[in-house]
Amino acid sequence: MSGNHPKVLIIFRNDDLCAWSDPKHESELLRLFNDFKVPVTLGVVPKVRGWRLDENKAILRLLERAQSDGHELTLHGLMHDHHEFEVLPVSELERRLNEGQRLMQDWFGQPAMTFIPPDNAWRPELLPILANEGFEVLSSGPPLLPLISPPIFVVDAVARFRFTPLKPLIRYLASLPLPLPLPLVIYFHSWEVRTKAHWDRMKNILQTIAETPNVVATTFSNAVRQFPNTIKVWTEWRQDRDMVQRWNNAFAHNRFYKKRLLFRYWTEVNAGNIPVSSLQNWLVEIFEAALSSTNGRC
Numbered sequence: 001m002s003g004n005h006p007k008v009l010i011i012f013r014n015d016d017l018c019a020w021s022d023p024k025h026e027s028e029l030l031r032l033f034n035d036f037k038v039p040v041t042l043g044v045v046p047k048v049r050g051w052r053l054d055e056n057k058a059i060l061r062l063l064e065r066a067q068s069d070g071h072e073l074t075l076h077g078l079m080h081d082h083h084e085f086e087v088l089p090v091s092e093l094e095r096r097l098n099e100g101q102r103l104m105q106d107w108f109g110q111p112a113m114t115f116i117p118p119d120n121a122w123r124p125e126l127l128p129i130l131a132n133e134g135f136e137v138l139s140s141g142p143p144l145l146p147l148i149s150p151p152i153f154v155v156d157a158v159a160r161f162r163f164t165p166l167k168p169l170i171r172y173l174a175s176l177p178l179p180l181p182l183p184l185v186i187y188f189h190s191w192e193v194r195t196k197a198h199w200d201r202m203k204n205i206l207q208t209i210a211e212t213p214n215v216v217a218t219t220f221s222n223a224v225r226q227f228p229n230t231i232k233v234w235t236e237w238r239q240d241r242d243m244v245q246r247w248n249n250a251f252a253h254n255r256f257y258k259k260r261l262l263f264r265y266w267t268e269v270n271a272g273n274i275p276v277s278s279l280q281n282w283l284v285e286i287f288e289a290a291l292s293s294t295n296g297r298c
């Protein structure tokens with residue numbers, strides 16, 4: 001590895017492991033990640049719409065095995081109600097986090113260290129409550145919220161597996177002269193990797209990670225243990241509301257909107273056979289715009 005640190009920290013986030021999960025599909029998916037020695041962070045929903053995870057013993061055992069294989073188990077809401085951790089009163093958020101952590105402790109011998117809000121929806125009052133319940137990391141998704149001295153680490157996702165050309169992005173980020181590693185969270189759901197086209201895409205991305213120098217695949221808990229300074233620096237620029245706005249604008253810019261839709265169309269309809277190279281590069285262009293808007297502060 002050139003230099004003293006990796007360039008990109010890739011964190012895969014598979015949300016929605018719950019009583020309704022299919023053990024056969026989940027176990028095939030975990031095997032794929034294990035084959036490439038890539039850890040995944042698994043978002044566990046303890047009581048999806050009231051169905052307790054331990055009613056599905058095969059999934060419970062699969063998650064125990066995943067934990068001992070080095071994957072991270074995180075709390076992904078309690079019931080996964082729509083925008084659960086954005087709309088409920090604070091006292092109810094506290095109660096749900098507390099119950100979720102108790103169930104994680106009972107089932108897996110330890111509470112979760114990372115919290116992923118359902119629908120990536122949350123509000124700033126949640127941060128101190130998470131700290132009180134023993135969480136050290138929050139991972140949400142776009143649009144990014146401004147952060148003023150968060151009491152825990154925040155490592156948000158901007159790239160969703162199914163809709164984004166990740167291969168050129170990973171290669172581009174790994175080639176940048178960044179002073180610190182850049183965390184790249186890729187989130188997906190198991191049901192998005194069901195068809196052969198999507199399975200092959202996932203395999204292709206895992207292959208790219210294995211082949212690209214200076215790229216390290218990790219989990220949230222390992223990332224904050226091994227690279228706490230990096231994650232802190234990546235959070236600091238979000239104190240600046242204007243900069244957060246510019247970053248969000250870069251991702252929502254209509255210049256990329258059509259390319260995003262076309263990319264999605266081609267991956268859905270044509271098994272990933274994308275005819276135009278610019279459709280592969282729009283995410284790189286967004287990152288170029290977003291990174292330049294942070295003015296080299298990262």
Ligand SMILES: [Zn+2]
Pocket residue numbers: 015016076080118119
């Ligand atoms: Zn979810």
